[in-house]
Amino acid sequence: MLTLFKLVNTKGLKALNFGGDTxxxxxxxxxxxxxxxxxxxxxxxxxxxxxPAVAQLAPVAEQAPAAEAEAPSAGRKKASGN
Amino acid sequence: xxxxxxxxxxxxxxxxxPGGLTDLHVMRRRDVLTFPDPDxxxxxxxxxxxxxxxxxxxxxxxxxxxxxxxHKSTGDAGNQSITQELNTYVPxxxxxxxxxxxxxxxxxxxxxxxxxxxxxxxxxxxNRGVKFEHDYKSGKKGSDKNGTDFKFSGEGFGHVPYxxxxxxxxxxxxxxxxxx
Numbered sequence: 001m002l003t004l005f006k007l008v009n010t011k012g013l014k015a016l017n018f019g020g021d022t023x024x025x026x027x028x029x030x031x032x033x034x035x036x037x038x039x040x041x042x043x044x045x046x047x048x049x050x051x052p053a054v055a056q057l058a059p060v061a062e063q064a065p066a067a068e069a070e071a072p073s074a075g076r077k078k079a080s081g082n
Numbered sequence: 083x084x085x086x087x088x089x090x091x092x093x094x095x096x097x098x099x100p101g102g103l104t105d106l107h108v109m110r111r112r113d114v115l116t117f118p119d120p121d122x123x124x125x126x127x128x129x130x131x132x133x134x135x136x137x138x139x140x141x142x143x144x145x146x147x148x149x150x151x152x153h154k155s156t157g158d159a160g161n162q163s164i165t166q167e168l169n170t171y172v173p174x175x176x177x178x179x180x181x182x183x184x185x186x187x188x189x190x191x192x193x194x195x196x197x198x199x200x201x202x203x204x205x206x207x208x209n210r211g212v213k214f215e216h217d218y219k220s221g222k223k224g225s226d227k228n229g230t231d232f233k234f235s236g237e238g239f240g241h242v243p244y245x246x247x248x249x250x251x252x253x254x255x256x257x258x259x260x261x262x
Contacts (some may be wrong), residue, residue, distance in 0.1 A: 011136055012135060022252060036249055
């Protein structure tokens, strides 16, 4: 099941052959697609449309909690860096 | 355009190195929408060959251990180029195979073969395809071969058959016969 990617330009095509395996287009899942992206013209990443829409609609007053939420993640980044 | 590639030492790998060809895919060059430029090494295609809508590669089956990719340099010093070849043998003579032969005459092809080390080699390129030749023999006696030798070949290339590391798009209708 494809959720992070979508099939495009598939007219007249039934499969991809990669690494000696013929993979029917309807059997490509997210894990396979992540491997194949950039190696074929029939796969595209699904744009994360929901996140920016929420950010645009969010009132200005809610920016403070968002800033707080970012702080711990910054801390985690440092920890992972070590 | 003359592509300059640095000359470096050839290093021999000690891992297994079997011969043989296991996959053959064929497409007409006129059905290619975009043929990618090679990578900086001038021998690897890491981007996909994009066919025109409705077109794509079709698989050709052939007898085991009869497929081979060849390339060799030809011409005198100062006029050298590379000849590319892909050969297979298809056993049996029947109407379906012969219909493909009829349709493939005078065609201009891009063919992909996968060697036993897993390398997909592409014969033909954006500017120059490979032509198709065949030689069918019914055999004279019971122990003779009854089938067709196929050869895709092209001369005058400035490069070896490319190493193709992207995915091949496979056409829905499994036949190479689509007009002439």
